[in-house]
Amino acid sequence: MNRRKFIENSALAGSGIALVGATSCASTEQSDQQIKIESITDGIEFINAQDRTQRIEQASKLMQQHQFDAIFVESGTSLEYFTGIKWWPSERLTGVLIFSDATLKYIGPAFEKERLEEMITLPGDVASWEEHENPFQLVAQLFKDKSGATATLGIEENVRFFQSDGIASFLGQTTILNAKPITAGCRAVKTPKELALMKKANEITLEAYRIGFSKLKEGISQYELSAIVAEASTALGATEAGWAGAMFGEYTAFPHGSKTAQQLKEGDLVLIDGGCKLGGYQADITRTTIFGKPTQRQQDIWNIVKEAQTAVYEQAKAGVPCEQLDATARAIVDKHGFGNGYENFFHRVGHGIGMDFHEWEYLVKGNSTPMQPGMCFSNEPGIYIYGEFGVRLEDCFYITENGYEAFTPQSPSIENPI
Known part of the structure; x- marks a missing residue:
């Protein structure tokens, strides 16, 4: 399992145990089987857009150091890490191209465009594709339009094969590399x-x-x-x-x-x-x-x-x-x-x-x-x-x-x- x-x-x-949150507790008198629990997270600071901007800037520096022109990240943890967007992986491609100049291009299904735009906290263009269109061709074209046909694209290592393979099929002479030096280079050091x-x-x-x-x-x-x-x-x-x-x-x-x-x-x-x-x-x-x-x-x-x-x-x-x-x-x-x-x-x-x-x-x-x-x-x-x-x-x-x-x-x- x-x-x-x-x-x-x-x-x-079936556990027979009641765990009572402090805000929902009507009385301070609890039965022997109840435990009153209070949150212990007061004062904690959460990740915000400023933090993610710094992450994009770090990714940009690493791309220039390792000679990447951009990296592609699909729905998953790295998309959340860099952009704050939580998106469930499905057969429909949703992701982002992060370029070495720290600009972003978001990609998603046309019928989800408004929802995707709702989640965006870092500026960047949004490109969408209709159900009958090929999202892999769209990603490849966005990359080549900005970086050129012979540039270097990093694919985040957790991108699923059908997506990386689909994008690669439209990239021609583009060099495709594992983006681990960029993604791990940012995420591994907290x-x-x-x-x-x-x-x-x-x-x-x-x-x-x-x-x-x-x-x-x-x-x-x-x-x-x-x-x-x-x-x-x-x-x-x-x-x-x-x-x-x-x-x-x-x-x-x-x-x-x-x-x-x-x-x-x-x-x-x-x-x-x-x-x-x-x-x-x-x-x-x-x-x-x-x-x-x-x-x-x-x-x-x-x-x-x-x-x-x-x-x-x-x-x-x-x-x-x-x-x-x-x-x-x-x-x-x-x-x-x-x-x-x-x-x-x-x-x-x-x-x-x-x-x-x-x-x-x-x-x-x-x-x-x-x-x-x-x-x-x-x-x-x-x-x-x-x-x-x-x-x-x-x-x-x-x-x-x-x-x-x-x-x-x-x-x-x-x-x-x-």
């Missing part, structure tokens, strides 16, 4: 405002976990726990509903959960992996705890995973290759007898994070990219033993001029996860 969709079918009404949004999103997520853990009881299902955490995230101020994949007992060995229905019982490990979104920016946290008292083996493996996470932090600084952090965590796991490649530590130790859960750069063997100040990552070592249990601890951090800063503190212990 895709962990991003893990809780979509959760039956919140500004202080972005970092503040991410920090608060992670704080909301951790508090939602605390609420969820406080409601653990014999027989609760993984879906009920997921629903409690998701609703708590919204009540705490998340601008987009949080998700939480919950796993119990032997199913904690499935890194992203199992479709098997689970009911909590004494002695089970409980693993929650999830995050909310605030102002377009993601959180991602994993906690593993025990319902009851841990066995010595559970305790030992939990301690190994925390040792690995701590060792990763000790290596986190500007200039260090991304792959070094993965090797550091793997060496700790291997030292304790759970190594041998990916045998019990199934995945890389971390990924970039920002507006997307997973984005540039990845902390994995073979990625020699040096970390830079402002880059954000997850730190999530794990040990998984199918048929027994798994442990993962995850917090996110960013690189500073002098080392790193974590968005959330490490988990104190298996019995005190927050």
Whole structure:
């Protein structure tokens, strides 16, 4: 099951828990099954048109540096990042050409033109196409009219193939390149405002976990726990509903959960992996705890995973290759007898994070990219033993001029996860 969709079918009404937002609470007297929650987002500044103008200017500088004449970005996260336009990807092309002189040309279906114009906060021409017309030809013509037939166009790497292929078929001698040096060059290094949004999103997520853990009881299902955490995230101020994949007992060995229905019982490990979104920016946290008292083996493996996470932090600084952090965590796991490649530590130790859960750069063997100040990552070592249990601890951090800063503190212990 895709962990991003893990809780979509959760039956919140069946959880038996009422999470009451402060503004909707009629009385300060709550039942034992109710939790009064207040938003914790006061004072947060959100991304505005001025910020996006600066992003376009940075993209312009990078295009000139890398000799791009323009880049094409379709509906998706990068379109929102550069223009603020949230547009659902469909078979109908909607996007923007960003030129090296920092001018914009928006493209969309003619019947959606008014809606597209409503969303525009940065100036630029709007070109539309009727249902019988070819939008790929339109994009190519707009590019060539401004940049020439032999110019260089970057295609954002997440543009779907049918669109990039369609545009390319009308470009003739134009050079087409991956726009990653521009898009990742802008998005991978976060500004202080972005970092503040991410920090608060992670704080909301951790508090939602605390609420969820406080409601653990014999027989609760993984879906009920997921629903409690998701609703708590919204009540705490998340601008987009949080998700939480919950796993119990032997199913904690499935890194992203199992479709098997689970009911909590004494002695089970409980693993929650999830995050909310605030102002377009993601959180991602994993906690593993025990319902009851841990066995010595559970305790030992939990301690190994925390040792690995701590060792990763000790290596986190500007200039260090991304792959070094993965090797550091793997060496700790291997030292304790759970190594041998990916045998019990199934995945890389971390990924970039920002507006997307997973984005540039990845902390994995073979990625020699040096970390830079402002880059954000997850730190999530794990040990998984199918048929027994798994442990993962995850917090996110960013690189500073002098080392790193974590968005959330490490988990104190298996019995005190927050």
